[in-house]
Amino acid sequence: MTAPPPPAPRSRPLRRGPAWHLAGAYGLLVLTALLVLVFSLMLPRTFPTRDTVDSILSNQSIPAVLALAAMVPVVTGSFDLSLGYGLGLAHVMVLHLVVDAGWPWPWACLAVIAGGGVTGLLNGVVVEFGRIDSFIATLGTGSMLYAVTGWITGGGRIVPGPQGLPTAFTDLYDATFLGLPLPAFYVLALAAVLWVMLERLPFGRCLYVIGANPRAAELVGIPVRRYTVHAFAASGLIVGFAGVLLAAQQQIGNPSVGLDYLLPAFVGALLGSTAIRPGRPNALGTLVAVAVLAVGLTGIGQLGAAFWTVPLFYGGTLLLAVGLAGYSARRLRTGADAAHDPPPAPKPAHEPGNGPPDPPP
Known part of the structure; x- marks a missing residue:
């Protein structure tokens, strides 16, 4: 009696080596270096200068802070479209309290930051307890924030008096530290705090689980609603x-x-989810993404490109970021980059005289 042939080994996903993982994790860093090299060769007198570095670190600090704010809800799979409206209301409210209401600037700043946290908290409550999609909910709350901004300003601008604003207040942005613009250090400190929170604390790990599979997070006992509301509140702060x-x-x-x-x-925020930790939004990746955008926009501006190239650059980069982020997330879910054990060796064929053959699998 002839033994049945051994079963064919199951096909397994293609194993990717360390080089592939490094390319996915640090590709944006390499792209940043290449852009710096290209623009330095094309613009040797203007681009590779200290003024350009200071300009990038200073002008891109606010976009970087806001990108980190957008990243936190994205970790949970939500989007906060009220960020721009909240930013407009916050900066108007600071000046309203200092210029019109006569508040000391430290108290005005603290009140506005706390108000941002309350706004984020309300966004999270509407999304989670109101069971409204985050796109629709935050678009609606953002429109309301814009209405409040118009009500405070009356549709006009808030202009300080002849004495201007306190120097200590304007130095929050204009001052330097260690020879570099002070806002750059705000960005680094904020990114470090978010990195520790997301990568090293249980709270951040729970947020990642929620973003990957909310139902599974509930089954393992994670309070999904409460943690998502906290993520929106942190973004608002x-x-x-x-x-x-x-x-x-x-x-x-x-x-x-x-x-x-x-x-x-x-x-x-979306482009940053393709760097450092591909497939998951992360603080360091967001900083790398902002650096790519900053270098690209600065180089384009120094080349004398038309004004419409800026929205074209952002729109194209957004489509690329969404595509790459989705691809990285799919690879992370399917484990395509994980190491796989070798297939088991087939059993030897049955030899006569050694008892009955094994049953077929």
């Missing part, structure tokens, strides 16, 4: 802080300026 920086930078209350930062924030 960061938006309030960004509003304080914007007020110190602009020194004039413009009710419509915050909307210009909405698209760059989401481009940075």
Whole structure:
């Protein structure tokens, strides 16, 4: 009696080596270095200078802070479209309290940051307990925030008096530390706090589980609603802080300026999920994404490109970021980059005289 042939080994996903993982994790860093090299060769007199570095670190600090704010709800699988409206209201409210109400600027800043946290908390409550999609809910609350901004300003601008704003307040943005613009250190400190919170604390790990599979998170006992509301509240606090920086930078209350930062924030947050930790939003990846955008926009500007190239650059980068983020997330879910054990060796064929053959599998 002839033994049945051994079963064919199951096909297994293609194993990716360390080089593939490094390319996925640090590809944006390499792209940043290449952009710096290309623009330095094309613009040797203007791009590789200290003024360019200071300009990037200073001008991109607020977009970087707002991108980090957008990243936190994205970790849970939600989106906060009220960020731009909240930024506009926060910076207008700071100037309103200092200029019109006569508050000391430290108290005005603290009140606005706390108000940002309350706004984020309300967003989370509407999304989770109202069971409204985050796109629709935050778009609605953002429109209400914009209405409050128009009510406070009367549709005009808030302009300080002849004495101007306190120097200590404007130094929040204009000052330097160790020879570099002070806002750059705000961004680094905020990114470090978020990295520790998301990567090293149970709270952040629970947020990642919620973003990956909310139903599974509930089954293992994670309070999904409460943690998601906390994520929105943290995002709101960061938006309030960004509003304080914007007020110190602009020194004039413009009710419509915050909307210009909405698209760059989401481009940075989504593109950042393809770097450092591909497939999951992370603080360090967001910083790398903001660096890519900053270098690209600065180089394009110094080349004398037309004004319409900026929204074209952001729109194209957003589509690329969404595509790459989705691809990285699918690979993470399917485990395509994980190591696999070798297939088991087939059993030897049955030899006559050694008892009955094994049953077929």
